[in-house]
Amino acid sequence: MRDEVDALVASWARERPDLDLSAMQVLSRVSRLALHLDRARKEAFSAHRVVAWEFDVLAALRRAGPPYTLSPGSLIRETMVTSGTMTNRVDRLVHRGLVTRSADPSDRRGVLVTLTPEGRDAVDGALGSLLDAERRLLSGLSEDEQAQLAGLLRSLGLSFTDLAA
Amino acid sequence: MRDEVDALVASWARERPDLDLSAMQVLSRVSRLALHLDRARKEAFSAHRVVAWEFDVLAALRRAGPPYTLSPGSLIRETMVTSGTMTNRVDRLVHRGLVTRSADPSDRRGVLVTLTPEGRDAVDGALGSLLDAERRLLSGLSEDEQAQLAGLLRSLGLSFTDLAA
DNA sequence: CGAGAGATTCTTGATATCGAGACTCTGTGA
DNA sequence: TCACAGAGTCTCGATATCAAGAATCTCTCG
Structure with a gap:
């Protein structure tokens, strides 16, 4: 084909x-x-009233584990966006009630972003839909092929970042 | 690793x-x-004073072959953007002198976008740099691995679009 | 102990995108 | 032939991003 x-x-x-x-x-x-994957993600998230950039931030906090708190700097590194973008994202997530922003008690320059229970529900639901959608998209490949593909992509990515460094 | x-x-x-x-x-x-690839493309194009979205449009015209002319509608399908975006892109490329816009003699609704000689030079130069950069990024994989990867990605992409249809 | 380099976050302005709808023109079917 | 569905393009407003620089604070080192 x-x-x-x-x-x-x-x-x-x-x-x-x-x-x-x-x-x-x-x-x-x-x-x-x-x-194509971006469009599929968008679609998968829509049932949970979450858009892709929101998921990226919420997911980083969720993966951090309790108490679901990270600095904006960590979020920037996790999501590969600039600091201006992250300020804007956190503002809007605070406004939606999905995260809170508070002062870092141990560093007066710093800020801590924390997932609210509503944020946690949203990200957990969205992750479920995302994984369902991704499995469907991969269903055309056998498990062996999927593993082979993952391995080749890992090698390629590692040599990318080596070259950049 | x-x-x-x-x-x-x-x-x-x-x-x-x-x-x-x-x-x-x-x-x-x-x-x-x-x-990562987007960043590498941007870097490769910069020597030719071309940005990625400009390359996408110019390349579609270049691939069409002489007389290097397509309608905005064809360009939209080739580059997978919306019509508002394409209007804006063509405006700016006209302003830079890389393409011209003219009326379609056979359909008064229509418009024809044509590559200028300057546009052709720009896209040919940028393509050379792009391919050099891409070969460098792939140099960590053997030719066999590259072919295997291309094949798996082709299968995956085909099953994606089947599912979407 | 105090100056300056560096870390952290936010602000601002320029850019590019999308989606929805407006407008013009084509071509078909009654 | 003439309404009208649909194609093709453009306009407009909302949105999100980045880059660069400002503002604040920390901490090391002479």
């Missing part, structure tokens, strides 16, 4: 027969899959 | 031992790789 990326590469090959396009076969598929 | 996703899954497993997290092993890696 041919997919969109095969078509993409074929049209580049027609116009630029001088180039080696093999890298596209892998990396264009990664980008396209990520796009 | 462990990566960030192994750590992510491990912390979810600690907090939610009741859930089956295997799907994350594949799909979280896809999302994260796409993020």
Whole structure:
């Protein structure tokens, strides 16, 4: 079976027969899959009145374990966004009652963001729907294939970050 | 070697031992790789004074072959953005002199977007840098592994779009 | 002990996106 | 032929992001 990326590469090959396009076969598929995945996540979250960026923040707090508290700096590192973005996100989550913001008693520069019970319910529900949706999306691959794919993606990601460093 | 996703899954497993997290092993890696890839693309394009969204539009026109002309509707389908976004993109590319906009002689509702020689130079240069960067990012995998990965991603993508339909 | 480098968070302004709806034009069916 | 459903494009308002810099506080080192 041919997919969109095969078509993409074929049209580049027609116009630029001088180039080696093999890298596209892998990396264009990664980008396209990520796009489709974003839409699927959005869909999965909608039943829980949560959008993707909210989930990212709430999930980081949930994963931290009780008392479900992290600094904005930790949240920035976990979610890979800038500090301005995180300030804005925390503001809106406070306004929705899903997290609270309080002063860090041990560092007067610092702030602590804590999940409320409502926030915890929201993230737990959304995670369930997300995992259901993801399993459905992966159902076309056998377990062996899924494991193989996870392994190759791990290798690729590790060599990415090595190159960046 | 462990990566960030192994750590992510491990912390979810600690907090939610009741859930089956295997799907994350594949799909979280896809999302994260796409993020890193976006940054690498941006970097590769910068030498040619092109940003990613500009490349996406110019590349669609370049792939179409002479006379390098497409309708906004075709560009929307190629680049997977909304019509409002495409209007805005074409406006700015016209302003930069990389494309022209003209009336479609055969349909008075229609518009034709055409690559200028400057646009063609820009996209050809950017494509070269992009492919160089992508090959570097993939250099950690053997050719066999790259082919295997491309094949698995193709299967996954095809089953995605089947499910969406 | 005090100065300055660094950490932490927030503010501001520029940018780019989406979604919904407006507008114009095409082409078909009665 | 003429209404009208639908295609194609654009406008507008809401939203979210980033980058750069300001403001505040900590802590090391001379």
